[in-house]
Amino acid sequence: MFMPEKRHKWPPAPCAEFENQILDLLHGQLSEPVRCNVEAHLAACPACCQFAEELESLDAALTAEFQGKVLPASFKTTLLSRVDTAAAGTTPDVIARRREAIESEFQRQSAGLLRRVARDNWGLFLDGVGLVTLAIVVALLAPKLALGSLSRNALMPKSLPNQAATYLVWTLAAFAVAGAFWFGLRERLRRMFQ
Numbered sequence: 001m002f003m004p005e006k007r008h009k010w011p012p013a014p015c016a017e018f019e020n021q022i023l024d025l026l027h028g029q030l031s032e033p034v035r036c037n038v039e040a041h042l043a044a045c046p047a048c049c050q051f052a053e054e055l056e057s058l059d060a061a062l063t064a065e066f067q068g069k070v071l072p073a074s075f076k077t078t079l080l081s082r083v084d085t086a087a088a089g090t091t092p093d094v095i096a097r098r099r100e101a102i103e104s105e106f107q108r109q110s111a112g113l114l115r116r117v118a119r120d121n122w123g124l125f126l127d128g129v130g131l132v133t134l135a136i137v138v139a140l141l142a143p144k145l146a147l148g149s150l151s152r153n154a155l156m157p158k159s160l161p162n163q164a165a166t167y168l169v170w171t172l173a174a175f176a177v178a179g180a181f182w183f184g185l186r187e188r189l190r191r192m193f194q
Contacts, residue, residue: 026059131180137173
């Protein structure tokens with residue numbers, strides 16, 4: 001007859017802000033005020049108290065397991081001779097090729113990382129361009145709106161010599177704002193549906 005295995009009940013997780021402090025408390029590395037604060041928390045929090053007890057029992061088990069175990073006196077010498085033997089078969093040519101391969105891999109990965117960062121932030125950059133352009137347009141129009149003197153002629157800068165250049169500037173500004181918002185929106189939608 002099949003009997004289901006008894007499931008292990010996981011202990012509750014300790015409070016994240018006290019986890020490292022509990023470790024330091026067990027190793028006697030806390031200052032007096034912090035130690036008092038952690039001990040007060042342990043008295044009131046069962047999860048942290050259980051965590052501290054489990055750490056103490058684990059520490060005791062590890063100490064008992066490895067107490068009295070000593071490396072042989074020849075360990076360091078044997079290890080160094082094995083390293084020397086492995087290094088003896090490595091010629092300067094092999095070392096130079098490995099160094100070149102590692103450096104080229106590093107450069108390739110760095111370039112890929114820069115491309116990914118630029119690609120991921122391109123939409124944010126275009127959003128910023130659109131918002132700055134929009135803010136400039138609003139700043140230029142706000143005084144005219146407040147005075148009630150907003151007309152087609154009032155929108156055109158007086159410093160440009162001909163009407164075609166004026167229309168070109170305003171058309172480019174409109175396309176910059178619309179394009180920046182479009183590409184920024186497209187980038188956000190792409191991230192949402194990945």
